[in-house]
Each structure stands twice: as C-alpha cells, then as structure tokens.
Amino acid sequence: MQGLDMGLPLRNRLTGNIPRGIGGLENLAILQLGNNSLSGSIPPELGSCRSLIWLDLNSNALAGPIPPTLAAQSGLIAPGIVSGKQFAFLRNEGGTACRGVGGLFEFSGIRSERLESFPTVRLCPSTRIYTGMTVYTFANNGSLIYLDLSYNSLTGSIPIELGPMYYLQVLNLGHNDLTGPIPDSFGGLKEVGVLDLSHNRLMGSIPGTLGTLEFLSDFDVSNNNLTGLIPSSGQLITFPASRFENNSGLCGYQLSRPCSGAGSEGQAGAQLNNSGYVGNRRMLVGIVVLILIIVVLILTLYKLRKW
Helix, strand or coil, X not given: CXXXXXXXXXXXXXXXXXXXXXXXXXXXXXXXXXXXXXXXXXXXXXXXXXCCXXXXXXXXXXXXXXCHHHHCCCCCCCCCCCCCCEEEEEEECCHHHCXXXXXXXXXXXXXXXXXXXXXHHHHCCCEEEEEEECCCCCCCCCCCCEXXXXXXXXXXXXXXXXXXXXXXXXXXCCCCEEEECCCHHHHHCCCCXXXXXXXXXXXXXXXXXXXXXXXXXXXXXXXXXXXXXXXXXXXXXXXXXXXXXXXXXXXEHHHCXXXXXXHHHHHHHHHHHHHHHXXXXXXXXXXXXXXXXXXXXXXXXXXXXXX
C-alpha cells in the first residue's frame, strides 16, 4: 500500500488530535482532513512523511505554531509512486462562502464524469477545476505541492523554512492568528500559484521578493497589520485592491493610496535616488561622447591645415 488513498472524505466530523504516529507512514502521499473538528497541534512528525505531496487540514480547531519540520522532507520520492501522476483539483473561488482553497478529488486516472459529479461544484458559488501533473522527480527540498492550513487557530510566526519549498503550488495560511512578518524567504516559492495569508495579524512590509514569483495567480494579504509601500513589480501589480485592504499602514499603486511617513518616504526616496543615479550616469556618458567628438574634429582640422 503506497498511501495514495489515505486522504479522508470531507466533513467526517472527526474529533481529537492528529496522532503523532502518522509520521511513520513513509508512503503516505495525500492527507485530506479538512472540515472536521480536530484539535491540538499539528504534529511535527508529519515532516517525516517522505512521500507526502498533499496536506489539507483546513477548517478544524488546530492551535499552536506551524511546525518548521513540514519543510524538512528530503525530496527523495521514488519515481512512479506519486511522481509523474495526473491530478485534478477543485479550486474554491467563492471567497469565505466556501472555506479552504479546494480539494483534490482525482489522482492518477481522471474521469470526466467524476469531475462533473463532484458535490462541491454545486455547493460553492464559484469554482474552477484545475488539472496538472506532478513532476517525475523531486530533486530539491520539500516534496509538498499543496498545503492548506486555513481556518484554524494557529499562532506564532510563519516559519522561514517554508520559503525554499520549491515545488509548492498552493499555500493557504489564511484565517488564523499568525503574527510576525511575511518571510523574505517566500521568494523561493518559485512554483507557487496560490498564496493566501489573509485574516491574520501579520506585521511589517510585503517583501519585494514576492515580485519574483512568476506563476503567482492568486494572492491575498488582506485583513492584517501590514505597513509600507506595496511592491510594484512582477505579478503583485496585477491584483485588485481587495487583496490588500484592511491593512491601515499599506500604501501604493494597488490601493490608489500615496505613501506618507518616514518609512514609506525612505522607500520612495530610495527609488528616486536610484532614478537620479541612472540619470546622472547617462549625462556623464553623454558628456564624454561629446568631448570625444570635439577632440576628433580638432584633430581633423589640424591635419587639414597641415596639408
């Protein structure tokens, strides 16, 4: 048994803690425990599940910090077990009307009739079906491609260790009680398409490294305590104001709110200084070229007079 069917159906009304012994299931690939009443903390031992690619714990009563060990997977998944497999994922796009990002409902053997009959298609006001393929080998750190811990009572800061999880495509930590900054290391989430950090108590600025995420198509940091200038680079410039709202200290193009204050002035000033440096450099180059032209003309006239 490779553990491909370990994902539990939604709304089973399960209670109690997630057993720590689950970390011993080295072939566990998919674990869906969302929409239950599980309590306690997230077992750090989940990071020992070397084949785990899909972890959904949304909409429970889990508390405590996010274990940094979730990013500790070695990525040494044997080809053919969970790699190189096709999957279908139902994305909830109805906001808070449907909790969680969505759910995996087919893996390795997708049937069109199954897609049409999936019950969440009818329950959520807005859904979209995505299909994809897991990579054949996981050469870098972390084999997770999906991590949904939303709608719990998780506390503490976001572990910087989650940043280098190269293959992660969906990361939802929204609707918790997380504090501290958004890690700069999130610039390492090179494959991420969905990043939801909304409805927490996060502080500090939005890292400029997030502007390097080329595949980011869904981003939400609304309802936090973020401050400073919103980076206007990469995909970050494409998201509406609603994805940044209810952060009283945020400012920038996306919110149509000009920045003011020492911190934002410093950031804006740095941009202006950089522009001034570029302008001065161009002027210097122009002066040098002009001097060279004058020298050439003088030498030419001198030679003509000698003749």
